[in-house]
Amino acid sequence: MDITKLLNTLGGKLPRPVARSLEAGMQKIPGVKQKLDAEYSRLLEELEPDLKPYRGKAPEFASLPQQGMSREEILDLMRRLDEPEEKRWKEGYASGAVYHGDQKHVEFINEIYALNSQSNPLHADLWPSTIKYEAEVVAMTADMLSAREARRIDPTAQVCGVVTSGGTESILMAMKTYRDRARKERGITRPEMVLPVTAHPAFDKAAQYFGIKPIRTPVGPDFRADVEAMEKAITKNTIVLVGSAPGYPHGIMDPIPEMSDLAHKRGIGFHTDACLGGFVLPWAEKLGYPVPVFDFRLPGVTSMSVDTHKYGYAAKGTSVVLYRNPELRRYQYFAATDWPGGLYASPSISGSRPGGLIAVCWAVMVKMGVDGYLEATRLIMKTAERIKQGINEIPELRILGDPLWIIAFTSDELDIYRVLDAMSGRGWSLNGLQYPPAVHIALTLRHTQPGVAERFLKDLRDSVDYVKKHPEERGGMAPVYGMAASLPFRGMVDGLLRRYLDLLYKV
Ligand SMILES: Cc1ncc(COP(=O)(O)O)c(C=O)c1O
Incomplete structure (x- = not known):
């Protein structure tokens, strides 16, 4: 890692914009780019065996088999691959990822999907059942997020929405909606969005895809958005402010009431990103936890993203984007009137959509009901209390801010990425954070199973002890995380990430 180390040392002493232009210049020096490429290749080669564990152990296809495999062979193979993977998420070793995962729940989802696997809401005439399911998923989600109360406070509020493929698509759609509205109603051609540094990268994706300038603002020492900084960042081109309920990195609620007032x-x-919190916070509030208002009860909240495929406990592949009124939602839609293929209209990015997943989402929501979501939230919040207490009892660790059920921690004495590595060695799949270096666990129903919280805390204590006793040890992912988090040359990290994606597609 010589060249990155050298650049890191040089660049670490420079302000970020200077480092960035230096980096761009340096990449043009003959040999530098090649050296970097060689270094990326070396780093990625080390990762490859972990990412491709089935090489040589299962049939591989870089082209279609001449003769199709038999159903039995395919099922056997998939069962064989699934078995070792299932253990980690089922037994609660993963942060987030699988949010419900009980055997009976999974079987129910599979049964519903099997019934609806052919349906596509693009063909409303063929599958009016799917149209009903989608409309009701949106209505139930809106109702859960105070649509009725919003209407009482503000008679123009008529909360509505669309089912999308996930949190990212919900966010993309909301940002496109604001861009198109601002262009039409305010003549804004250089739109800007203002959002705290902690908001999800899906907003940057929306910015890139739709030509919106993202203005990232700092968070305070409590990891909550700095509202004053956001106010200062507003210009005549600002189309939307964003807040998270809660944010992915630290599980902290932004001051949504103040932000939406602004x-x-x-x-x-104003967009509340409740991808994580939408299906937890309403119930946590009812259970008496201190939850600031974050939904359509606030007159400034004009849209929300809420993930049914996370704490809504549906199968992966659905989320809901909500708008304060149908006039705003109409900016999301796409319509083509002059195509030889006929009149065409579609609500979101995809054309054809998996009706089976919408049906599953509907079925899970009506199966869970208020009582089911309340109980699930009670279990998760109780587990969170136990885990926060346990982390607080480890003197080398420190929880960041005052989180609810997504808990980030760091260490002032140890390399937290080495603790992360030690946890990975014990089977855990936790998430590494940067600025500051930290680790988080997003608690799900998997962690509420008997003994899981205790096992997590024991493994965490053991991992901390191990890192303390072996300060010199190197290897694992810690140096990669460390380098990526501290390198001022972000273009290099960007290059590495793109090469990582290439690697995933390597057969
Ligand atoms: C707060 C928040 N917003 C948005 C997203 C994006 O959701 P998805 O991965 O479903 O696209 C996530 C994902 O973790 C999230 O935590």
Whole structure:
């Protein structure tokens, strides 16, 4: 890692914009780019065996088999691959990832999907059942997020929405909606969004895809958005402010009431990203946990993203994007009137959509009901209390901010990435964070199973002890995380990430 180390040392002493232009210049020096490429290749080669564990152990296809495999062979093979993977998520070793996962729940989902696997809401005439399911998923989600109360406070509020493929698509759609509205109603051609550094990268994706300039603002020492900084960042081109309920990195609620007041006062949109919290916070509030208002009860909240495929406990592949009124939602839609293929209209990015997943989402929501979601939330919040207490009892660790059920921790004495490595060695799949270096666990129903919280805390204590006793040890992912988090040359990290994606597609 010589060249990155050298650049790191040089660049670490420079302000970020200077480092960035230096990096761009350096990449043009003959030999530097090649050296970097060689270094990426070396780093990725080390990762490859972990990413491709089935090489040589299962049939591989870089082209279609001449004769199709038999059903039995395929099922046998898939069962064989699934078995070792299932253990980790089923037994609660993963942060987030699988949010419910009980055997009976999974079987129910599979049965519903089997009934609806051919359906596609693009063909409303063929599958009016799917149209009903989608409309009701949106209505139930809106109701859970205070649509009725919003209407009582503000008679123009008529909360509505669309089912999308996931949190990212919900966010993409909301940002496109604000861009198109601002262009039409305010003549804005250089739109900007203002959002705290902690908001999900899906907003950057939306910015890149739709030509919106993202203005990232700092968070305070409590990891909550700095509302004053957001106010200062607003210009005549600002189309939307964003807040998270809660944010992915630290599980912390942004001060949504203040942020939405600011947006309301300035006449711009406000999006609450409740991808993580949408199906937890309403119930946590009812259970008496301190949850600030984050939904359509706030007059400034004009849209929300809420993931049914996380704490809604549906199968992967659905989320809901909600709008304060149908006029706003209409900016999301796409319509083509002059195509020889006929009149065409579609609500979101995809054309054809998996009706089976919408049906599953509907079935899971009506199966869970209020009581089911309340109980699930009670279990998760109780487990979170136990885990926060346990982490607080480890003197080398420190929890970041005051989180609810997504808990980030760091260490002032140890390399937290080495603790992460030691946890991975014990089977855990936790998430590494940066700025500051930290690790988080997003608690799900998997962690509420008997003994899981205790096992997590024991493994965490053992991992901390191990790192303390072996300060010199190197290897694992810690140096990669460490390098990526501290390198001022972000273009290099960007290059590495793109090469990592290439690797995933290597057969
Ligand atoms: C707060 C938040 N917003 C958005 C997303 C994006 O969701 P998805 O991965 O479903 O696209 C996530 C994912 O973890 C998230 O935590």
